[in-house]
Amino acid sequence: MSTYHSDLLERAVPRYTSYPTAAEFSDGITAGQVGGALEALDPAKPVSIYVHIPYCAEICWYCGCNTGAAGRSSRLEAYLDALDAEIDLVAARLPSGVSFDRLSFGGGSPNAISPVQFIRLIDRLYTRLKMTAPIISVELDPRGLDAAWGAALKGACVQRASLGVQTFSDHVQRAIGRVQPVAMIEHAVDLLRGAHIETLGFDLMYGLPGQSRADLEDTIARAIALAPDRASVFGYAHLPSLLPRQRRIDGATLPSGEARFAQAASAHMQFRDAGFQAVGFDHFARPADPLAIAGRTGQLRRNFQGYTDDPCDTLIGLGASAISKFPTLFAQNEKMAGRYRMLVSGGSLPARRGVERSVQSILRGNLIERFLCDGRVVVPGEMLAHIEASIVPYQDRGLVSLDCGVLVLHADGWPYARAVASLFDAFRSVSHGTFSQAI
Numbered sequence: 001m002s003t004y005h006s007d008l009l010e011r012a013v014p015r016y017t018s019y020p021t022a023a024e025f026s027d028g029i030t031a032g033q034v035g036g037a038l039e040a041l042d043p044a045k046p047v048s049i050y051v052h053i054p055y056c057a058e059i060c061w062y063c064g065c066n067t068g069a070a071g072r073s074s075r076l077e078a079y080l081d082a083l084d085a086e087i088d089l090v091a092a093r094l095p096s097g098v099s100f101d102r103l104s105f106g107g108g109s110p111n112a113i114s115p116v117q118f119i120r121l122i123d124r125l126y127t128r129l130k131m132t133a134p135i136i137s138v139e140l141d142p143r144g145l146d147a148a149w150g151a152a153l154k155g156a157c158v159q160r161a162s163l164g165v166q167t168f169s170d171h172v173q174r175a176i177g178r179v180q181p182v183a184m185i186e187h188a189v190d191l192l193r194g195a196h197i198e199t200l201g202f203d204l205m206y207g208l209p210g211q212s213r214a215d216l217e218d219t220i221a222r223a224i225a226l227a228p229d230r231a232s233v234f235g236y237a238h239l240p241s242l243l244p245r246q247r248r249i250d251g252a253t254l255p256s257g258e259a260r261f262a263q264a265a266s267a268h269m270q271f272r273d274a275g276f277q278a279v280g281f282d283h284f285a286r287p288a289d290p291l292a293i294a295g296r297t298g299q300l301r302r303n304f305q306g307y308t309d310d311p312c313d314t315l316i317g318l319g320a321s322a323i324s325k326f327p328t329l330f331a332q333n334e335k336m337a338g339r340y341r342m343l344v345s346g347g348s349l350p351a352r353r354g355v356e357r358s359v360q361s362i363l364r365g366n367l368i369e370r371f372l373c374d375g376r377v378v379v380p381g382e383m384l385a386h387i388e389a390s391i392v393p394y395q396d397r398g399l400v401s402l403d404c405g406v407l408v409l410h411a412d413g414w415p416y417a418r419a420v421a422s423l424f425d426a427f428r429s430v431s432h433g434t435f436s437q438a439i
Contacts, residue, residue, distance in 0.1 A: 019365030029354035037326040043097035052319030061177035066321040067108035115152035142188035162201035206263035230285035375409035
């Protein structure tokens with residue numbers, strides 16, 4: 001069990017799914033910039049596609065995603081029409097011969113749309129973007145899965161799926177507005193395995209209202225018994241001033257910082273004891289899983305979906321609020337679905353926010369990514385002089401070592417990984433962004 005050092009965790013820090021982070025995004029990114037980035041892609045380098053579905057059948061109180069209630073079927077149809085239009089706009093700017101290694105669907109809940117709509121969307125992507133055989137992954141809400149969805153996933157040759165489980169504890173489910181009995185999760189697992197899903201992941205959470213360490217341990221035991229290939233265990237970020245839906249959660253019932261730390265450390269040990277490999281600071285995978293292999297071979301990456309074995313340097317985000325990553329640009333689409341539809345229907349690429357990536361920010365971003373993925377990084381001399389003093393508190397507690405410019409995270413230092421990574425972040429002393437707790 002790692003030791004809790006409250007002074008090293010008191011500062012809120014980003015999750016670093018990008019650098020610069022979304023807190024540094026600003027208005028002013030133009031459709032012309034994104035169009036130019038698309039046209040400049042090297043056909044010899046495969047890219048990834050992420051498709052955002054900003055709707056859910058039911059809205060959970062804890063959720064920080066850009067999503068809304070699906071409501072009327074006409075709302076979903078209008079959004080999918082807009083996605084079709086954006087696909088056309090992107091396809092028109094791609095150089096001939098660009099190939100796609102990955103196709104991911106997230107949200108919200110991709111299964112907020114119907115199975116037929118999902119198949120039509122995949123067909124549209126394959127046809128307009130000239131895809132051949134990308135690895136397809138989908139985030140799914142077990143409350144909306146049925147036999148028709150199983151048939152659709154199988155027919156589309158989806159290889160990977162992640163289930164939003166969060167917790168098996170009844171009283172915690174009620175406290176976050178997401179009630180889903182154990183039998184429902186078991187049924188979803190059976191359905192997905194029957195659909196030939198090769199890699200099944202569970203998304204779990206700690207730090208939830210009223211959640212005890214015993215609640216989390218029971219949830220993880222139940223999850224392991226269902227034999228997923230991988231799992232993530234995220235800490236709940238309570239930001240009711242930014243996310244009005246979270247105001248339904250009583251902040252007084254949230255675990256303390258020390259209790260959150262104990263929950264995260266316990267989850268780490270429980271998965272490791274069950275034969276899973278720790279991947280970064282919040283993912284776990286069975287040794288034969290591609291994510292675990294990437295972790296062992298130095299191929300692990302970190303993007304907007306978290307830890308991944310996706311090797312592509314370019315990711316094209318489609319849909320409202322989706323973020324694209326280009327070699328020198330991050331660009332985020334218009335967040336509001338209505339305005340997003342207006343932009344693409346008018347023939348404009350919908351990017352509205354983002355940041356240009358300077359040589360220095362790319363260097364810092366690479367250092368942060370490698371440290372969070374490998375737990376080891378070579379710090380350039382000019383940067384080392386600026387952060388050396390800040391590393392001392394972590395060295396004194398035995399969490400890291402620094403020798404000849406090589407910074408190494410020790411085995412019990414993983415709970416502090418984000419805090420240490422933030423030392424490479426040039427924006428944190430000036431940014432007004434709001435982030436989750438470091439643990």
